[in-house]
Every structure is written in structure tokens, then in C-alpha cells.
Amino acid sequence: MHKLLTAYQKLRGASTQPDAAIFFKELARIFNTDPVNNTISLPVNEGSGIIKLTDTNNGLHVMAWDLQVNGVRQFKKLPLRPATGRFFTIIASLSPKHFQVRKKEGTVLPDMIFMAGEHPLFYTFLPGHKIKALVINISAEWVFREFRDADPDLLFQAHDLFYDKKPLLFTEEASFTMHHSLGDMQDLMSRERIDPFYARTKTLSILHDIFRRLLTIQSHDNKESNIQLHAKMLAVEKILDEYLDKNLPSIKEIAKQVALSESTLKRNFKKVYGISIYEFYLRKKMQLARHLLDQQPISVKEVAYMLGYEKTSNFITMFKKHYDFSPGALRKKFSLD
Missing domain, CATH: 1.10.10.60 (Homeodomain-like)
Structure with a gap:
């Protein structure tokens, strides 16, 4: 726990609120327009609808996509997160048939993507249907601050993910509970006035589900690893006997x-x-x-x-x-x- 508190104290002293407007402006440039009041309105020649950025809390940035494109649009890399600082990123497609994410040129990833670190992902927007998606960026400071009173296992999980040198890409079909929370978050972002407390609560619920799932997978992997390890140690003991x-x-x-x-x-x-x-x-x-x-x-x-x-x-x-x-x-x- 001392290690976690030390990390949190260091982050408090660092700049953990990078200029979200910069990466949002880069996103607007892709659609040949300029953001106004943290909102990108698609030009008529591109389609219709908006992408809205909200800094609901210090260290919590939410982009809500509610748009329709005129033709197929593909991007090798979208500026979906700040270029600096330590962030978790959640990409959730609420219309997965029309907003698809791939790793390199592989198959389409599930509708919920959780990242720690950078990954070369490919994005495809398909015409003919409303595209609803959420991109949630959560800073290290925000997580350590909001999870201080949470289950220690979850807090340690967050710490290890942030400070592991290897980037993490976790993908899964969203559970019913998570899908409901994501839908609520999407509805919240479409409102003119956003309740920061409600956004915080929903984000905590989503993160809690993801961390719990990661802990379960890790526990299963550790169990499998221990079985294999035990078998190898028995093989070593047999060699020693010989x-x-x-x-x-x-x-x-x-x-x-x-x-x-x-x-x-x-x-x-x-x-x-x-x-x-x-x-x-x-x-x-x-x-x-x-x-x-x-x-x-x-x-x-x-x-x-x-x-x-x-x-x-x-x-x-x-x-x-x-x-x-x-x-x-x-x-x-x-x-x-």
C-alpha cells in the first residue's frame, strides 16, 4: 500500500491534466472541420452528427460519438487520447456493425476495448447507420484518487497496469451490466448540461467491472501457470533421483x-x-x-x-x-x- 500512496503523491505533483483540446483538434482535422466549444460537427460532405469532448472531472475525459458518415472512412490511427501523461483508454462501440476497430489488419475486435499504453489500431466507419461510441480517457491520478477506498486488489491491479512497461490491450464483449453503464454514459454526454458526479459514478462502475475481469483472468492464468510449473519441478526431482x-x-x-x-x-x-x-x-x-x-x-x-x-x-x-x-x-x- 505504501508503494501505491507514493505513486499517487508523485502524480499529484505532476501535470496530469494534459491539453485535451489538442488531440480533439487533431481529430476534427481528420473530418475537415474545426471544433467549437469542444464539439465537432461533421460537415455536410462528410456526414452528419457530432463528436463531443467533456472533461467531466480532473483527469477524466469522455468523447461521445453520435454521427453518420456518407461513405466508408478508414483510419490507421485516430487521436483518441492525449499525447502525454499516463492514461487508461476505454473504447466502446455501441453500434459495432458500423464502427469497427481492428488490431493491424486482423479481425474486428469486440465492442469493448481497454488499453494501457499505445497500440496500432485500425478504425473503420461504415455508412448507412447512426454510429454511437464512447472513448474514455482516465489518468493515473484520477484512478488512484477515486480508488483509494476500493478493494486493495483492484488498486494494486491499477498500479501494476499503469507501471508495467508492456502495453496492455484487453478486448471483450461488454457484459449486460457494462453495456447498460456505457449506454447511460452515452445518454449523459448527449445532454446540454452534464452531471460530473454521475459521470464519475458510471466510470467507476465500468472500471470496476474491467479490473474484476482482469483479476479473474490473471487468477486463471496463474493457476494454469502453477500447474505447468509444478509439473516441471516434478520432472526436475525425477532427474535428481536418477x-x-x-x-x-x-x-x-x-x-x-x-x-x-x-x-x-x-x-x-x-x-x-x-x-x-x-x-x-x-x-x-x-x-x-x-x-x-x-x-x-x-x-x-x-x-x-x-x-x-x-x-x-x-x-x-x-x-x-x-x-x-x-x-x-x-x-x-x-x-x-
Whole structure:
């Protein structure tokens, strides 16, 4: 939590309200017009309708699209967000058959898109129908300020998304609840006077649904990852068992056998077993040695040889380090019994 408060304090001291009018003006230029009072009215030769920008709260910018184009319009990149600052962006198409978003030249993305960072998206406007869409930009400061009293898991999720160097693109068909909230937001933006509190409440509801969904997906992915990790660690343990009577291969060679990097293997092995690979190997080796000395009528020298020790003294030293008594003492106890 201290990390989150520190991040919030830094953001409070930074400029988190970039000039939204700049990127809105760039958008107007695409439609060959100029914005008036944060509203783009499409020229007759382009179509009809408006795009309206509202800074409903410090750090919360909402663009509402309610228009119809005369012909097919395609753009490789639309200026849908400020060029500076850290922002989440939600793109919601309320008429997905006529306002389509693609990643590069791929298939059409679902009607709800959530982004952290920049992504090369392609936008298509199709004629013959009213196009309704929302583009919501939410600054880091706004999220940390409004989510301070929220579930800590959601707050940490927001923090990790903002400060992860990798951009995030999450797409999904909007749930019934989210679709309802988006529709309400669209209706709100069409009014002459906008209630900032209502916009805040609806945005929080939408973000809450998205963060919850991301947490669920992350939890499922982690579960799948843990299952795969456990299987690899069992494979490593099997390899160690095969070398109890001889010298252990290098960690690099073991990592290669289980298709992991050396550092990943060492880190995750310790995470699962609590000790290093070599410590685990020696423990199993000494457990086998004790079993042999306790159950078989063989000498300490023979056991050392069976476990791959060239010098019996080295075996005795290692055995005493693990059990605080010598293998000879155990051997003597077996003889007396």
C-alpha cells in the first residue's frame, strides 16, 4: 500500500491534466472541420452528427460519438487520447456493425476495448447507420484518487497496469451490466448540461467491472501457470533421483532438459521446495545413504561408493553435516541390533 500512496503523491505533483483540446483538434482535422466549444460537427460532405469532448472531472475525459458518415472512412490511427501523461483508454462501440476497430489488419475486435499504453489500431466507419461510441480517457491520478477506498486488489491491479512497461490491450464483449453503464454514459454526454458526479459514478462502475475481469483472468492464468510449473519441478526431482548414485549434471543442463532458463529454474525450484536444487539433491542423497546404512548389512565405504563418492572421507563429512552424527555410528548401531 505504501508503494501505491507514493505513486499517487508523485502524480499529484505532476501535470496530469494534459491539453485535451489538442488531440480533439487533431481529430476534427481528420473530418475537415474545426471544433467549437469542444464539439465537432461533421460537415455536410462528410456526414452528419457530432463528436463531443467533456472533461467531466480532473483527469477524466469522455468523447461521445453520435454521427453518420456518407461513405466508408478508414483510419490507421485516430487521436483518441492525449499525447502525454499516463492514461487508461476505454473504447466502446455501441453500434459495432458500423464502427469497427481492428488490431493491424486482423479481425474486428469486440465492442469493448481497454488499453494501457499505445497500440496500432485500425478504425473503420461504415455508412448507412447512426454510429454511437464512447472513448474514455482516465489518468493515473484520477484512478488512484477515486480508488483509494476500493478493494486493495483492484488498486494494486491499477498500479501494476499503469507501471508495467508492456502495453496492455484487453478486448471483450461488454457484459449486460457494462453495456447498460456505457449506454447511460452515452445518454449523459448527449445532454446540454452534464452531471460530473454521475459521470464519475458510471466510470467507476465500468472500471470496476474491467479490473474484476482482469483479476479473474490473471487468477486463471496463474493457476494454469502453477500447474505447468509444478509439473516441471516434478520432472526436475525425477532427474535428481536418477543421479543420486553419481555426480549431478550442471544446473544449466538440467534446465535445458525441462525447457527452462537456468535463472527461471533456480528461482522457481526454490519457490516450490524452499531450498536450492543442490541442497535438495544432497538432502535426498543423504536420506538414501541413511536408509542403506540402516537397512542393509554393508559398510560405510560401500555406501560411499554406491552414491558416487570417490573418497569415503568426503561422504562421511557430508553425512555428519546433515545428521550431526557419523555414518559409522549408525553402522555400529545396526551391528549391535
